Amino acid sequence: MALDLSTIMITCLHGLVYGVLIFLVASGLSIVFGMMGVLNLAHASFYMLGAYIGYSVLGITGNFWLSLVLGPLAAAAAGSLTQRFLLRPVHAAGHLFELLLTIGLALVILEVVKWGWGTEPLATKIPAALEGSVQILGSTYPLYRLFVFVFGLAVLGVLALVLFKTSLGMIVRAAITDPVMVSALGTDTPMVFNAVFALGTGLAGLAGVIAGPILGIYPGMAQVVAIDAFVVVVVGGLGSLLGAVVASFLIGELQSFGVLLFPEFSLILIFLIMAVVLCIKPQGLFGEKG
Amino acid sequence: MVLALAVISCPFYLGIVDLRLMTEVLYFALFACSLNLITGFGGLLSFGHAAYFGTGAYVTALSLLHIEGLGLLPAILLGGLSAALIGAFFSIFLIRVSGTYYAMLTLAFNQLLFAVALKWRDVTGGDDGLGSFPKPNLEIPLLGSIDMLDTANFYWFTLAVVGLMLYLAWHLLRTPLGVSIILLRENEERANFLGHRTSVTRFYLFTIAAFLAGVAGSMFALFQEFVSTGAIDGLRSVDAILMMVIGGVGHFFGPMLGALFMVFVGDWLMRITQAWEFYIGAFFVAMVLFSRGGLIVPVLYGWHYLTLPLQRARLRRAES
Numbered sequence: 373m374a375l376d377l378s379t380i381m382i383t384c385l386h387g388l389v390y391g392v393l394i395f396l397v398a399s400g401l402s403i404v405f406g407m408m409g410v411l412n413l414a415h416a417s418f419y420m421l422g423a424y425i426g427y428s429v430l431g432i433t434g435n436f437w438l439s440l441v442l443g444p445l446a447a448a449a450a451g452s453l454t455q456r457f458l459l460r461p462v463h464a465a466g467h468l469f470e471l472l473l474t475i476g477l478a479l480v481i482l483e484v485v486k487w488g489w490g491t492e493p494l495a496t497k498i499p500a501a502l503e504g505s506v507q508i509l510g511s512t513y514p515l516y517r518l519f520v521f522v523f524g525l526a527v528l529g530v531l532a533l534v535l536f537k538t539s540l541g542m543i544v545r546a547a548i549t550d551p552v553m554v555s556a557l558g559t560d561t562p563m564v565f566n567a568v569f570a571l572g573t574g575l576a577g578l579a580g581v582i583a584g585p586i587l588g589i590y591p592g593m594a595q596v597v598a599i600d601a602f603v604v605v606v607v608g609g610l611g612s613l614l615g616a617v618v619a620s621f622l623i624g625e626l627q628s629f630g631v632l633l634f635p636e637f638s639l640i641l642i643f644l645i646m647a648v649v650l651c652i653k654p655q656g657l658f659g660e661k662g
Numbered sequence: 663m664v665l666a667l668a669v670i671s672c673p674f675y676l677g678i679v680d681l682r683l684m685t686e687v688l689y690f691a692l693f694a695c696s697l698n699l700i701t702g703f704g705g706l707l708s709f710g711h712a713a714y715f716g717t718g719a720y721v722t723a724l725s726l727l728h729i730e731g732l733g734l735l736p737a738i739l740l741g742g743l744s745a746a747l748i749g750a751f752f753s754i755f756l757i758r759v760s761g762t763y764y765a766m767l768t769l770a771f772n773q774l775l776f777a778v779a780l781k782w783r784d785v786t787g788g789d790d791g792l793g794s795f796p797k798p799n800l801e802i803p804l805l806g807s808i809d810m811l812d813t814a815n816f817y818w819f820t821l822a823v824v825g826l827m828l829y830l831a832w833h834l835l836r837t838p839l840g841v842s843i844i845l846l847r848e849n850e851e852r853a854n855f856l857g858h859r860t861s862v863t864r865f866y867l868f869t870i871a872a873f874l875a876g877v878a879g880s881m882f883a884l885f886q887e888f889v890s891t892g893a894i895d896g897l898r899s900v901d902a903i904l905m906m907v908i909g910g911v912g913h914f915f916g917p918m919l920g921a922l923f924m925v926f927v928g929d930w931l932m933r934i935t936q937a938w939e940f941y942i943g944a945f946f947v948a949m950v951l952f953s954r955g956g957l958i959v960p961v962l963y964g965w966h967y968l969t970l971p972l973q974r975a976r977l978r979r980a981e982s
Binding site for chain 2: 405409411458461462465467468469471472473475476477479480482483484486487599602606610636637639640643644646647650651654
């Protein structure tokens, strides 16, 4: 296959856009794991929930920007309730049951979505302001994808600012390292846990809303993203934001070029990378804890 | 005794549909039970148990398809042994990680095999799966051959195979290796201090569990007479987890009860509602929240109170 420069360019951009989306999902997964030790297997279900609720808001009001606010908020609220009423009571029983609970939750959310919106794929419109395409280095590229990329980067910037420059971020980072000590110092850690869990699911919901027009809205959407987000979190290191950023773009590009160059093996390659990283360095490329 | 008789005599009082469901219960019970060895007794949650179930199913189907005149038992043995081989190979890496990392690595391995089964079309048939492989009769020396296409015969055969495997699993837990497995769950550090080589214990545990799951997969392939990627899908692993937890993690008979519950209640729900997985999922979440011992707990209590007079009588006899 002849690869000209513009194809490489477009594929590379597609990879970046997908990388940003995966990052929005994986960052919440990673921070929640780092803090609470819970691998939330239902995390991508909140991504799906955000996408479907965003779709309904768009259908009722016709306003994309409103759906961009309400979709993530609904996902965050659902996440907060989940943490408070499902995960917290099970915490004392150990990690095994927390994991099991999130599996059950993923099943329930999947069925609720099928129930509420049907099993058919849904099509969303791109808002009028973001329609059309732009010229980048001689190739045309859809404006909406560019918007997703820039918007995702902005969210990443805000997240990094909050996490590394504010006292709230300091508490969160401290709680990742040693939650018991932070609570002994007088911080209401259960509340911080709840807020972080809600933030994580909200980010996943946000990714769902903006991914809708590109990746489609269908009941299998959670599973596809869940797998990639797990790979990102494992490769980047559970609990590491920097790792999540690097790994997201790595997996995004790999998916993008893999589909183009070796469609037969791209799926196998992704899991091979995950398995190899887990075997050699289980804490991930940027993870600190073993 | 009564229970064993009831299970053996199923073909006499169950209709053909329920008998087929009962056969499913048997191999799923074995599948969930082998997962329970790892999770319930070894204390590690495997997310990729379908890797071994699927390997067993595919290998049995492929060997029946390509090896002319292969007998029934060798085909099952091939399925189980190749699953054990894969399990032993994965174990080399799996013994080094624990907790959530173990769960993630088993998931990665499962998905790896799933991707292979999906993409290696020439061998596995990809999405279309493998069908129309022969289902040989069971040849017993001196007694002649038994027709496996008969539902009742196949039920008894499955019962015999699964029963033997379950006995092996039960016996395993009573050997020194079994004690070592339970020590893993209780306190691995202390087990090491006591001189148990826990990594060796884990290696044997994973390999044996893989073998049992592989045999369950072989029975699945023979029963369905069709194997597709559904056999090795990550969702199949979730099935095993659901059965195990609903029945009772860590109790030997829990997963069997769970398999019985999941197959029959699942079938019943499927007939009355579209969203049957919702009810199963919600029930599962409720179990994790409120009744972590599983369905086996009330059954055990019931058994305890039913046999109370007997126990008292035995005690009195012992005293006098």
